[in-house]
Amino acid sequence: MASVPEHTARLRIESLVAGGDGLAREASGRVVFVPGVLPGEEVVARFVTAKRDFARAEVVEVLEPSPVRTTPPCPARARGCGGCDWQHVDPAAQLGVKADIVREALRRTARLPDARVDAGGSVPSWGYRTSLRLAVDRSGRMSLRRPRTNEPVPLEHCLVAHPALDELVEVVRVRGADEVSLRVGAATGERSMWWTAPPGADVELRDVPADVSLGESAVVHEVVEGRSLRVSGASFFQSGPAAAELVVSTVRSLGGDELAAAGTVVDAYGGVGLFATTVVPDDGSVILVEGSPSACQDAEVNLQRHRTAGRAAVVRSSVESWRPVRADVVVADPSRQGLGAPAVATLAATEAPVMVLVGCDPVAFARDAGLLAAAGYRLDRAVALDLFPQTHHVEVVGRFERDGRDGRDERDGRDGRHESTCAHELGMGEK
Numbered sequence: 433m434a435s436v437p438e439h440t441a442r443l444r445i446e447s448l449v450a451g452g453d454g455l456a457r458e459a460s461g462r463v464v465f466v467p468g469v470l471p472g473e474e475v476v477a478r479f480v481t482a483k484r485d486f487a488r489a490e491v492v493e494v495l496e497p498s499p500v501r502t503t504p505p506c507p508a509r510a511r512g513c514g515g516c517d518w519q520h521v522d523p524a525a526q527l528g529v530k531a532d533i534v535r536e537a538l539r540r541t542a543r544l545p546d547a548r549v550d551a552g553g554s555v556p557s558w559g560y561r562t563s564l565r566l567a568v569d570r571s572g573r574m575s576l577r578r579p580r581t582n583e584p585v586p587l588e589h590c591l592v593a594h595p596a597l598d599e600l601v602e603v604v605r606v607r608g609a610d611e612v613s614l615r616v617g618a619a620t621g622e623r624s625m626w627w628t629a630p631p632g633a634d635v636e637l638r639d640v641p642a643d644v645s646l647g648e649s650a651v652v653h654e655v656v657e658g659r660s661l662r663v664s665g666a667s668f669f670q671s672g673p674a675a676a677e678l679v680v681s682t683v684r685s686l687g688g689d690e691l692a693a694a695g696t697v698v699d700a701y702g703g704v705g706l707f708a709t710t711v712v713p714d715d716g717s718v719i720l721v722e723g724s725p726s727a728c729q730d731a732e733v734n735l736q737r738h739r740t741a742g743r744a745a746v747v748r749s750s751v752e753s754w755r756p757v758r759a760d761v762v763v764a765d766p767s768r769q770g771l772g773a774p775a776v777a778t779l780a781a782t783e784a785p786v787m788v789l790v791g792c793d794p795v796a797f798a799r800d801a802g803l804l805a806a807a808g809y810r811l812d813r814a815v816a817l818d819l820f821p822q823t824h825h826v827e828v829v830g831r832f833e834r835d836g837r838d839g840r841d842e843r844d845g846r847d848g849r850h851e852s853t854c855a856h857e858l859g860m861g862e863k
């Protein structure tokens with residue numbers, strides 16, 4: 433039964449866990465989660481919730497700061513903005529701490545204590561975000577939310593926003609909307625803005641610069657490895673082009689010789705075609721499976737040249753209900769919750785010798801690593817990327833290799849679903 437004790441305690445932080453909080457232990461052995469701390473620090477913390485197995489506390493004083501603790505530079509953070517929860521960590525140290533969080537998740541959740549996890553790279557520490565989702569306060573100012581209360585904290589500037597979006601944060605006012613999204617194509621300078629509002633709400637916009645396209649279907653173009661990508665408001669895009677280039681090069685590297693020579697690649701959760709347009713060999717074919725209508729429309733445009741040549745299909749379907757075909761390599765980049773068992777079964781039925789999994793939640797990634805192991809795919813190595821500096825978020829890219837077992841014995845008769853060949857799929861562009 434939960435209680436709300438008032439007491440404080442001195443705690444030594446052992447490590448950081450997925451979600452970014454510090455983990456400490458009371459003398460009783462009970463685990464305490466504390467945000468805003470670093471491994472090795474000794475802090476005085478006030479308990480805010482206490483359950484039988486664990487408690488949560490907030491820092492009152494840092495008695496022994498970590499050598500990588502730094503003063504958050506953002507004035508909005510000082511006013512309670514919860515957008516960047518790791519501004520207290522020296523940017524140069526953030527990737528290393530995130531790689532440790534991935535190792536810990538693989539150790540605890542996937543029971544892989546010896547998994548190889550490399551620290552792969554980071555995007556620039558500031559000004560990197562080309563998409564922002566914001567709240568608005570009562571006066572219409574762009575805001576981010578205060579942790580726990582969710583109260584909007586108005587922003588004058590946002591230090592992680594691309595300068596072309598920071599300008600919108602500063603000048604634009606929006607009344608009547610719940611949330612506002614902003615996007616810029618860094619290579620083209622195109623800007624878009626869309627919002628959600630309660631049914632029937634009268635949304636009023638003020639001081640929107642004339643170049644900004646309005647509405648969820650407004651399009652910007654981004655350039656990644658020299659390829660232009662159309663990205664509509666409702667479609668997913670990485671935190672910025674630097675993130676897109678970093679994750680693309682990491683997927684290519686982990687895909688290895690098998691990806692470089694692949695005849696057929698499945699780009700599962702393919703979005704607007706980021707991987708399909710970049711990592712698939714020139715003479716290979718790609719099947720992009722994606723659930724969002726908006727992203728599929730963008731992908732059809734972005735892959736038009738490949739589709740005309742009969743080397744690409746955009747399949748609008750959930751991965752779970754897609755009928756698998758044989759492939760040489762699968763690249764899978766699911767949303768935060770990860771693949772889960774049904775998608776693992778579908779992707780394993782491609783019998784691809786190599787699967788590259790991209791995950792944005794280390795615990796979900798580790799859970800999927802366990803499911804993939806049960807389906808015959810062993811984690812070879814993983815790479816942690818920092819695509820969201822100043823926040824606890826970490827991207828993991830893993831290479832999984834299919835073991836030598838005969839998949840037909842392992843797959844509960846799912847082989848019956850293989851009658852649809854790649855050639856059929858490529859012609860259909862299934863909707």
Ligand SMILES: C[S@@+](CC[C@H](N)C(=O)[O-])C[C@H]1O[C@@H](n2cnc3c(N)ncnc32)[C@H](O)[C@@H]1O
Pocket residue numbers: 668669670701702703704705706707721722723724727749750751752765766767768
């Ligand atoms: C993290 S994004 C990755 C997109 C793309 N790989 C990229 O890097 O730009 C995940 C994508 O999966 C799509 N998605 C989410 N759940 C899905 C599902 N069950 N089946 C198919 N697509 C899904 C989302 O619409 C989104 O485009």
